Amino acid sequence: xxxxxxxxxxxxxxxxxxxxxxxxxxxxxxxxxxxxxxxxxxxxxxxxxxxxxxxxxxxxxxxxxxxxxxxxxxxxxxxxxxxxxxxxxxxxxxxxxxxxxxxxxxxxxxxxxxxxxxxxxxxxxx
Amino acid sequence: xxxxxxxxxxxxxxxxxxxxxxxxxxxxxxxxxxxxxxxxxxxxxxxxxxxxxxxxxxxxxxxxxxxxxxxxxxxxxxxxxxxxxxxxxxxxxxxxxxxxxxxxxxxxxxxxxxxxxxxxxxxxxxxxxxxxxxxxxxxxxxxxxxxxxxxxxxxxxxxxxxxxxxxxxxxxxxxxxxxxxxxxxxxxxxxxxxxxxxxxxxxxxxxxxxxxxxxxxxxxxxxxxxxxxxxxxxxxxxxxxxxxxxxxxxxxxxxxxxxxxxxxxxxxxxxxxxxxxxxxxxxxxxxxxxxxxxxxxxxxxxxxxxxx
Numbered sequence: 001x002x003x004x005x006x007x008x009x010x011x012x013x014x015x016x017x018x019x020x021x022x023x024x025x026x027x028x029x030x031x032x033x034x035x036x037x038x039x040x041x042x043x044x045x046x047x048x049x050x051x052x053x054x055x056x057x058x059x060x061x062x063x064x065x066x067x068x069x070x071x072x073x074x075x076x077x078x079x080x081x082x083x084x085x086x087x088x089x090x091x092x093x094x095x096x097x098x099x100x101x102x103x104x105x106x107x108x109x110x111x112x113x114x115x116x117x118x119x120x121x122x123x124x125x126x
Numbered sequence: 127x128x129x130x131x132x133x134x135x136x137x138x139x140x141x142x143x144x145x146x147x148x149x150x151x152x153x154x155x156x157x158x159x160x161x162x163x164x165x166x167x168x169x170x171x172x173x174x175x176x177x178x179x180x181x182x183x184x185x186x187x188x189x190x191x192x193x194x195x196x197x198x199x200x201x202x203x204x205x206x207x208x209x210x211x212x213x214x215x216x217x218x219x220x221x222x223x224x225x226x227x228x229x230x231x232x233x234x235x236x237x238x239x240x241x242x243x244x245x246x247x248x249x250x251x252x253x254x255x256x257x258x259x260x261x262x263x264x265x266x267x268x269x270x271x272x273x274x275x276x277x278x279x280x281x282x283x284x285x286x287x288x289x290x291x292x293x294x295x296x297x298x299x300x301x302x303x304x305x306x307x308x309x310x311x312x313x314x315x316x317x318x319x320x321x322x323x324x325x326x327x328x329x330x331x332x333x334x335x336x337x338x339x340x341x342x343x344x345x346x347x348x349x350x351x352x353x354x355x356x357x358x359x360x361x362x363x364x365x366x367x368x369x370x371x372x373x374x375x376x377x378x379x380x381x382x383x384x385x386x387x388x389x390x391x392x393x394x395x396x397x398x399x400x401x402x403x404x405x406x407x408x409x410x411x412x413x414x415x416x417x418x419x420x421x422x423x424x425x426x427x428x429x430x431x432x433x434x
Contacts, residue, residue, distance in 0.1 A: 027239050028156060030262070042397035061156040061168070063274075064175040072343070072386070073393040088165035096172045102340035 007040050009033050014044050018051045018120055028061035031069055038074040049077045051120040053113075057086040059093060071101035080123035082116035083109040134163045140269050141170055150178035151298040152271040155237065178299075196297050199265075199275075203292040207232050207248050210291075219298065221268040232294070237264035237272060252290050257281040263294075273298070325370045334362050335374045342379070346387050347410045353379065387411065388424050395432050402429050 005012040009029060013020040021041065026033070041052075062070075081103075083094045094109040106123050110116035137154055144152045153171045157164040199219050202211035212227050220227070220235060227234075233241045240263045251257055258280050265273040280293040327335070338360055342350070350356055356379070357367040371379050387409040394405045406417035421429045 038393075039397050042393075047398055047400065060158070061171070064172075064179060067172075072389060076390065076393060086160060088162055089160045089168055092165045092169045093172070096169060096176075100176055102343055104344045 003044065005040060005044055007036055009037050010040075012040065012044055017124075018053060018117075019045065020053045020055070022055040023057075023059050025058040025060075028063060029059065029066045030063050031065040034062075034066035034069040034074060038069070041074075042077065045077050047077065049079050051080040051082070051123060052078050053082050053084065053116055053120060055084040055113075056090050056093065057084060059090055062093060062097070067097055067101065071097075075104050078105055080105050080120050081107040082119050083107070084113055084116050085109050085111060087111065131163060134167070137270055138163075138166060138170060140271055141174070144271065145174060145177070149298075150174050151275070152267070152273055155266075155270075155272055196299060198295060198297050199273075199277075200293070200295040201227075201232070203232055203294060205252055205290040205292075207244070207292070219267070219273060220265060226268070235265050237266050240264040251279065251281050251292065254281065255283055255290075325366055325373060327366070327370050327373070331362060331366055331370055332374065334360050335367075335371050338367065338371060338379065339375060339382070342383050343386055346383070346390055347408060349410060350380065350383055383410075384420055385424070388421055391417070391421065391429070392425065392432065395429055402433070405429075 001016055003014040005014075009024055009026055011022045011024070013022075019041065021037075023029075029037070083090075085091045085094050091109065091111075098107060098109070106119075108116075108119055110119065134157075141152055141154050144150075153174060154167045156171070157167055197215045197219060198213065199216045200213045201209055201216060204210050208229060208231050209227050212224050214224075217224055217227065232244060236244055243261070244263065247261060251259070258278070260276050261279050262274065262276050265275075267273060275296045275298065277294050277296040282291055282293070283289065284291055325331075338356070341360075351359065353368060354364045357364045360367070362370075367379065371377075371382070375382060377385065391405050391409045391411075394400055394408065395402070398405070400408065402417075403414050406414045409417075411417035411420070418428055418430075421427075421432075425432065
């Protein structure tokens, strides 16, 4: 079963195995944006914990209140998280985020989508 | 040329200089490009934000020893959005003289996205005789650094001419001047007779406190062992854990656990279909009564009202 959703900041694609979130090119993501992004993700998942693939290649700025929100309130119902990045800019964004916030679940950044998917699959059934 | 590497590196130097002076409130404009300099800009902005927050945080947890200095940015605007008055502090923040600002439209010192926001907001602001709101704006200093802040905007009427005026103000924190030498600490002590448990923390102790912090966040549904046992488990002693944690995070270990449980509960109340009873259980509360009381204490509303 596939389900999709879109808001001003991201496009979501929900399959049986995982949730794919592709961030859009917006000037920056602040707390309000982060709250919308998390709210819509939770609405789609309906309480089901699952692996999430976050394509942040178009992101250019996520401010600190937004980063903190993603790390605390925004981490519910995520079993494993893979960031898809495009070095050097989004690679730096994900490195600083991962380096300054404790991760509840296995989280890693990837340049190749296939590797990101493999990582998420491996977390499911090692 | 704003896009040349020389120009971009110069901006980076400016920001680093401000950081060296203890001014963490500036930032660099994010770039469209995806090259090494753009990644450095992103990194600097993020590191700057982390430093700024830990600095202000220290101010709250450890007020007696932290030098803290506030800089107020205030502008008085006429009904066309032109600057009528500026304070000296605003000029030093924006790196210019009062004459560079007075008579100019506010748009001259705003970034492009903020100009758009301001142009949309201004006519709406002026519809009422009196109005107060908060607007996040990005100012651009004459050196090209960004100052982003939530600004209080107050619209009022001149007593004589009945013309609308706008007061825009916000506050920045800087390392600035330390408190005077005479013991400010004693004046700040609110509770009579409270003993100041100051623990000397080694880098290893600091890492242990951070580990305890992260462990709590990652295991909200589990109860904590007794402080003594937790300390042993983490390789420290009860005294250090009790007062060291409070010193670093401004809150006791157990209150921190409750605070983070409530934060998670609030997200679940807002965005999940679980019943309040289920949420209370999922976030480690023993009874719904205890949960509701703690929730109301923190957020001012009972959980049932937040759900609506």
